[in-house]
Amino acid sequence: MPKITIAIHSYRGGTGKSTTTANLATALAMLGHKVATIDLDLTSPGLHVIFNVGQSMLEHTLNDYLYRRCDLKDCVLDITDRLGIPNGRLYFIGSSMKPEEIAQLMKEEYNEMLFKQIATTLQEELDIDFVIFDTHPGLVEDTLMAVLSSDFSIITMRMDRQDISGTYLLIQILRQFGKVCYLLINMAPPELAKMANLSEEISKTLGVPVLGAIPFYDEVLAYRSKGVFILHHPQHHYSLQILRLAKTLSSWR
Numbered sequence: 001m002p003k004i005t006i007a008i009h010s011y012r013g014g015t016g017k018s019t020t021t022a023n024l025a026t027a028l029a030m031l032g033h034k035v036a037t038i039d040l041d042l043t044s045p046g047l048h049v050i051f052n053v054g055q056s057m058l059e060h061t062l063n064d065y066l067y068r069r070c071d072l073k074d075c076v077l078d079i080t081d082r083l084g085i086p087n088g089r090l091y092f093i094g095s096s097m098k099p100e101e102i103a104q105l106m107k108e109e110y111n112e113m114l115f116k117q118i119a120t121t122l123q124e125e126l127d128i129d130f131v132i133f134d135t136h137p138g139l140v141e142d143t144l145m146a147v148l149s150s151d152f153s154i155i156t157m158r159m160d161r162q163d164i165s166g167t168y169l170l171i172q173i174l175r176q177f178g179k180v181c182y183l184l185i186n187m188a189p190p191e192l193a194k195m196a197n198l199s200e201e202i203s204k205t206l207g208v209p210v211l212g213a214i215p216f217y218d219e220v221l222a223y224r225s226k227g228v229f230i231l232h233h234p235q236h237h238y239s240l241q242i243l244r245l246a247k248t249l250s251s252w253r
């Protein structure tokens with residue numbers, strides 16, 4: 001069965017990339033898959049917060065691997081049991097939260113092959129089905145390289161006109177590189193999310209398939225990234241939509 005590498009990306013910040021990564025990865029694991037999530041937001045990591053992984057739990061980070069201080073599998077943390085996920089496996093590769101290490105990495109140049117190599121190693125050595133990169137927003141180089149190295153990207157977007165015009169630009173750029181991308185509308189105002197043809201309209205405007213339109217939920221925001229929302233509120237509409245998305249991705253293998 002093919003193994004899939006996905007970059008969760010967005011043009012603007014705060015569109016829900018890390019929240020989507022954590023919940024979608026968990027949902028894919030719950031469907032029985034082996035999933036690895038990688039925090040590639042090297043300058044402002046955040047995924048570890050949602051997974052409740054403290055720096056002390058990370059013996060090695062992606063930074064150590066990038067500086068050849070360890071093997072890739074040394075930075076892989078199995079968080080399946082800690083999170084109480086009943087099926088599959090969920091792994092996390094964190095990046096450093098040390099200011100000096102973040103500053104050091106900001107001076108580096110990255111290439112697409114490096115990220116491709118990371119995904120391939122995980123797929124071959126740990127038999128991972130889905131590698132998911134959580135990225136930094138916008139068109140910064142490390143993020144772009146991760147996006148280019150993935151099989152496809154899922155671009156999260158709010159229904160704000162600044163997001164829509166920026167996302168249009170992002171899609172045009174990715175198209176220049178021949179990259180496949182899908183859109184996920186997130187935090188849609190509830191009255192817009194109710195429109196039956198919202199996804200269709202946005203898909204027509206931006207020229208890419210829309211995987212779904214998730215409304216803004218007070219409960220998700222109020223949860224304040226304290227954990228993986230779908231594990232604690234499995235019957236919430238947000239969780240059901242994430243599960244539906246996971247089933248779609250699962251059917252693509």
Ligand SMILES: Nc1ncnc2c1ncn2[C@@H]1O[C@H](COP(=O)(O)OP(=O)(O)OP(=O)(O)O)[C@@H](O)[C@H]1O
Nearest residue numbers: 013014015016017018019137187215216217220221
């Ligand atoms: N559908 C939603 N409804 C309500 N709040 C949401 C929803 N999705 C995400 N959020 C909240 O929005 C905030 C930003 O989400 P998140 O950190 O995942 O965004 P991000 O794109 O990763 O941000 P950054 O670009 O800074 O990395 C968080 O407080 C999160 O809980």
Ligand SMILES: [Mg+2]
Nearest residue numbers: 017018041046
């Ligand atoms: Mg983030």
